[in-house]
Amino acid sequence: MRLTADDKKRLVRKIRNGAAQVFRAKGYAGVNLNDLMKASGLTRGAFYAHFQSKTALFSEVVCHEHPLLRMLEDRTGKEGAALHAEMRAIFTAYMDPKNLKEVFGGCSFAALLGDVTRATPEVKASFDLALRRTCAAMAHKQGREGEAYLPALILATAAVRTAYAAADPELQSDILRNAYASFLKVLPDPREPGA
Numbered sequence: 001m002r003l004t005a006d007d008k009k010r011l012v013r014k015i016r017n018g019a020a021q022v023f024r025a026k027g028y029a030g031v032n033l034n035d036l037m038k039a040s041g042l043t044r045g046a047f048y049a050h051f052q053s054k055t056a057l058f059s060e061v062v063c064h065e066h067p068l069l070r071m072l073e074d075r076t077g078k079e080g081a082a083l084h085a086e087m088r089a090i091f092t093a094y095m096d097p098k099n100l101k102e103v104f105g106g107c108s109f110a111a112l113l114g115d116v117t118r119a120t121p122e123v124k125a126s127f128d129l130a131l132r133r134t135c136a137a138m139a140h141k142q143g144r145e146g147e148a149y150l151p152a153l154i155l156a157t158a159a160v161r162t163a164y165a166a167a168d169p170e171l172q173s174d175i176l177r178n179a180y181a182s183f184l185k186v187l188p189d190p191r192e193p194g195a
Helices: 005-026 032-039 044-050 054-066 068-073 079-092 097-106 106-118 123-141 147-164 169-186
Strands: none
Touching: 005 032, 005 044, 005 054, 005 097, 005 106, 032 044, 032 054, 054 106, 054 123, 068 079, 068 123, 079 097, 079 147, 079 169, 097 106, 097 147, 097 169, 106 123, 106 147, 123 147, 147 169
């Protein structure tokens, strides 16, 4: 049976989504193709029909698998202040200590940073694109350029990564609470149109 272009896109998304979960849980070096395809519910043959290598798949994950970005893009506010309030709510939950395990397990920025640091230029370029897209989503209708949101994004994702690395739950909470207070200070306020 021949696959349509839509079928191929669906399969790529399915492989990418399953791979993202495994990469975030075990890291790039900790998984093989069988692990990646098992998480997707597909065979190795399906992998080679869509990706040239594990690194190519990792690059796709790093570029596209960001629930934080999806949440920012899915905000429903119609104007700057409402969008800004929704953004704050997203990051409040993102940096809440009670959500740490779930957030770390679902955030490619936090969970995969170490792997990206040691990755190929192709993977790093994918990471750059994902960072820029996330900053642009944060800046949507805020009257500022996306780069203005980079410090807040870095602070939030690094705080989650650092807190998850700590063994002491009290230290984890302290890291996230203090980082959140700093996040609010560096998060730009929305500007009125034309300001």
